[in-house]
Structure formats: C-alpha cells, structure tokens
Amino acid sequence: MKKTVTKLADGRELLYFDRDETVVRDSADLRPLEPATSLSEVRLDPATGDWVTVAAHRQGRTYHPPADQCPLCPSAPGRLSEIPAADYDVAVFENRFPSLALGAPDPAGDGSPLHGSGAGTGRCEVVCFTADHGASFADLDPAKARLVLDAWTDRTAELSALPGIRQVYCFENRGAEIGVTLAHPHGQVYAFPFTTPRTTRMITAAAEHRARTGGNLFEDLLDAERADPVRVVLAGEHWTAFVPFAARWPYEVHLYPHRRVADLTGLTEAERAEFPGLYLELLRRFDRLFTQPGDNTPVAPTPYIAAWHQAPALQGEELALHLELFTIRRTVGKLKFLAGVESGMDAFVNDVSPEAAAQRLREVAS
Template sequence: MKKTTTHLADGRELIYFDLDGSPGRDTVDRRPPQRLDSSPELRLDPATGDWVAIASHRQGRTHHPPTDACPLCPSGDGHSSEIPAADYDVAVFENRFPSLAGRSGRCEVVCFTPEHGASFADLTEERARLVLDAWTDRTERLSALPGVEQVYCFENRGAEIGVTLAHPHGQIYAFPFAAPRTAKMVAAAARHRSATGANLFDELLAEARATPARLVLAAEHWTAFVPYAARWPYEVHLYPHRRVRDLTGLTEAARAEFPGMYLELLRRFDRLFRREGEAAQATPTPYVSAWHQAPKTSGRELALHLELFTVRRSADKLKFLAGVESGMDSFVNDIAPEAAARRLREVAS
C-alpha cells in the first residue's frame, strides 16, 4: 500500500491510499479556499446520559448533485472536486460538513473507488483489501488524537438510508465518548463476565457457529451469522474467530480472508429482493455497514465485529422506525432471524 498525505485548499487533510505501483497523485487543490463555518456542539441529554451533536451547518451540505458535479469523483475536465487527482484507488478526507470537529472529535469521508456508478460490491478483492487497510490506518491514527475515545467506520448505502451522495463512499467518526450502543454492549459484557467468568462475544460467536439455522457464511478466520434477536429485517454480524478490540489487532491471515467474505455478503444482499429475470443491479439493496470497535479507556471485553443490515423487508416494502422504535427504542422485527439466514444462504454465489 502506498499512502500520500496532503491538504485541501481550505486546510482539511486528504489522504490517498493506493496499491503499490499506482502512479503518483496530483496533490494540489486548485480551488480557492472557502472554509465552511462549521462549529458543531456536543450537548449531554441529562435524562438519558447520551451525547447529542448539534450541527446546524449540515443543513447546507451537498444534496443529490448531478453526476458531473459529484464532489467525490476525481477532478478533471473542468470539474474540481474534493479530490484534486484525476484518478485514485481509495481517498480519505476530512468532511466539509462534519457532525464532530475540533475538541469534539473528527469526521472523515472514505471514497472506495473513483467509479461513480459502482458500489463496494463491485470492487475486486485487492481493492476491498485496500479499503480495509485504509480503515485500519485511520483507526490507528484517529485513536491517537487527544480526546478521541472511539473510532467508528461505517457505510450508508442507498437513498432509503438517507444517503445524499450517490458515489460509493463511507465515513469515519472519531467520537470523544463511547457511543450509546457501544456503552450498552460494554455493560452487557461486564455483567456476563461477572455472572459466568466468560467473554460474552466469544460465547455469541460459538453459539452462532453451533446453530446452523442462523449461520450465513463460515470460513477459516471469519463467521457471518444472523443474531438471535436481530432488530432489522436482514441483519448479519461478521466476527473474526480471534477476538481483538479493533481493526489494528487483526492478523494478516484474517485480513487476507476478509475481502472475499465481505464482498460475498454484499453481493448476497443485492440478490435478496431481485425478481426473476432482473439485472443484477435492478434492485440494489440499501444497507448500513458498521464496524464496532472497543473504546480506548473502557470495554476491554468488547470484540471487534461488523454489523450489516438493511431497512428493506421485501422488494417493495421498507421497515420504517415507527413509534415504538423511534419513541422507545424497542424494536419489532417482521422477519424471523432463521428465515432471514435461510434466504441469505439461498442467494449464495
């Protein structure tokens, strides 16, 4: 991997991650510097103990631009984007419209490919491994920043999820706190250790591997399964067999095997709702792909894992978070986890 670090005209950091042998990248942002006045604020909800980011400047962020004005495509032919180079393999830059900034954390954008009409599932295993290497690099670098407690790498895909830029990309949040869902996991793991003396996540993985009805995909170093109490219509958790706290702890063997596993899962998701005779991308499945990593100062029991889920429950129906989910955070799933796992096995490559 070849890494090139530079800065955009307004001072934001830009990092190119290229395969060995890729040509040098144009690192000069020729746009006039126009620093956005972004001052997100964190406020603590005294009723729940949860932090809420107030980021009113995001109301003005780029919203479904035409393809020839995409800010994530390479620059060229009179179009200047967030990425000055005429081509790239993977590019990461500080978000122009961050939810967290300064002492309140940091937000980055990860562009998986220069191809506007592609998706992560279209990447080769070599390119998917490069994205994993970029996630790992950013996890290590951002974790080292003062005040950062947890690094969260994720992808939102599809307008149904709320994505406003069609170009295949993900994001990274460096939180100055442990996210609420993480805090719940940390507390559950601590209770489990106290009650049983065992690690909760080791036992979840072992139980899933012993339950064929919820198993989706298994290999030498990773296992993908539908959790027993899945919240989303189709939800898959992907665990490395060797428990680590974050991406930096993965072995080389696990890194080498991950691209094939992950790409197969994404391609199965895209086949979930395809009607007979439809083209491969006729009904691209909206999804969230979320890496769960342990916080720096808490959660020693937490195991790195990826959670992949979709809000689509059938070809023409979405799962909306209605009153019981949005108002009380109490989920109701319309699809049995065993049925979801069976369908995900049926659409294997």
C-alpha cells in the same frame, strides 16, 4: 500499500491509498475555498445519559448533486472536486461539513447542572472506495476491498491517538432509502469525543455477562452460533457471518473474526487476507435478496448500513471487533420504517424471523 498525505485548498487533510507504490500524488487543489468552520457542540441528555451532537452548520451540505457535479469523483478539466487527482484507488479526506471537528469552540453554557455540554471535538472523514461513480463496494475486486480495509485500519490507528478521542467508528450508508445524499460509493469515519450509546450498552452487557458466567459475552455468542449453525450465513477459516438470534432488522448479519480483538488494528495478516472475499460475497448476496415477482430478476441495489463495532479507548476491554450489515428493506417495494415503537421506545419489532433471513441469505449464495 502506499499512503500519500496532502492538503485541500481550505487546509483539510486528504489522503490517498494506492496499491501501486510507485504512484506519485502531486495534484494541487485549485479551488478558491474559504477555510472550513465547525460550530459543533455535544450536549448531555440527563434523562438517558446519552451525548447528542448539535451541528447546525450542516444544513448547507451538498445534497443529491447531478452525476457530472459529484464532489467525490476525480477532478477533470472544468470540473474540480474534493479529489484533485485525475484518478485514484481509495481516497480519504476531512469532511467539509463535519458533525465533529478538532477546532470546534467550547460552548458558552448556561451553568445549569441539567445542561451539560462541551465542544464537538472530533473528526469526520469521507472514505471514497473507488473513482468509478457508478460502482458499489460489491463491485470491487478483493485487492481493492483489502485496500479499503487497510485504509479503515490506518484511520482507526491515527484517529484513536488524537487527544480527546474516545471511539472511532467506520461505516457505510448505501442507498437513497438510507438517507445517502451523495451517490458515489463511499463511507465515513467518525472519531467521537465520547463513547456512543450503543457501545455503552454493549460494555454494560459484557460486564454483566462476565460477572455472571466468567466468560466473554462476544466469544460466547460466536461460539453458540457456530455450534448450532441454523443462523450461520457463511464461514471461513478466520471469520463467521451469522444472523443474530435477536436480530432487529429484516436482514441483519454480523461478521466476527474467530479470534477476539478490540479493533481493526489487532487483525493478523491471515485474517485481513480472508476478509475481502467473505465481505464481498455478503454484499452480493444482499443485492440478490429481493427479486421481481414472476421472473426472479434481482431488485438491486439493496440499501444497507455496514457498521464496524470497535472497542473505545480506555474502556470496553471486553468488546470484540465485528461488522454489522443490515438493510431496511423488508420485501420488494417495502421498507422497515422506524415508527412509534422503534423510534419512540427503542423497542424493535422484526418482520422477518432471523432463521428465515439466514436461510434466504444462504439460498442466494454465488
């Protein structure tokens, strides 16, 4: 892998990740851009202890542009984009409309002990998986998927080392139903100045499990699923994918390495080599989950979120790296909306049993 670091016209960082180590990336960004600014701040909810990011400047971000104006496609004569090169393998750049930014100013505050706040310090990056606008992650070959994994690992290592960063989160939102505003296949990386609420709850659960049993929660979860594989979807030498016993989403799969590591940087070469094939198979199965009544034609693409859970800095030694993949589609033409119970109380009701979901995901194997 070759990594090339350059700058966009407004000073944001752009990184190319290439399989060909001889490639030269010297295309300049010729757009007349003003420097990007961020007014983000984080505010503490005293009732829950959760941090909330306020980023009002994001209201003006790019929203569903036509394909010939996609900002993630390579630049071409008469159409300059966020990627100055005429082609690329994987490209990563600082978001022009970030929720968090290293230069975010400190909020004035009002002095109230109930109004805790701070600068929205962090970094938000866009990860473009391919130059092909019409493709998806599932269309990548294993070598390209491995390159994306290497890019995620690189960004985890670099962003974790930045001052004030507590947690690095790599993820992909796919599909308009999820809320995606750019159709080009891409993901994002957030570097947070706090430990996110979901991760905080997992840290607490892991500590309680350790105190109660003396074991690691995530190792024990994986061992239990592998011992009774009714919810196992697929497995390799180094990874296992399963539907969790208490899945929240209609179709939800967790992919764990067999050896517990804190984050992507801890994976061995053997673990990295096996990941692309298993992950691509999972994504392709998701696109075969739902079929048209009568002719069994897949209703694709399936909207999904793919989320890497990684241990935060200086905390969460008990956490295990794993990937969570889920869709909000519960059946053909119907979505799982987070209505009053889920949104109001964070109490999920699943319309599909985890065992049935796992069976269906095994049925649609390649």
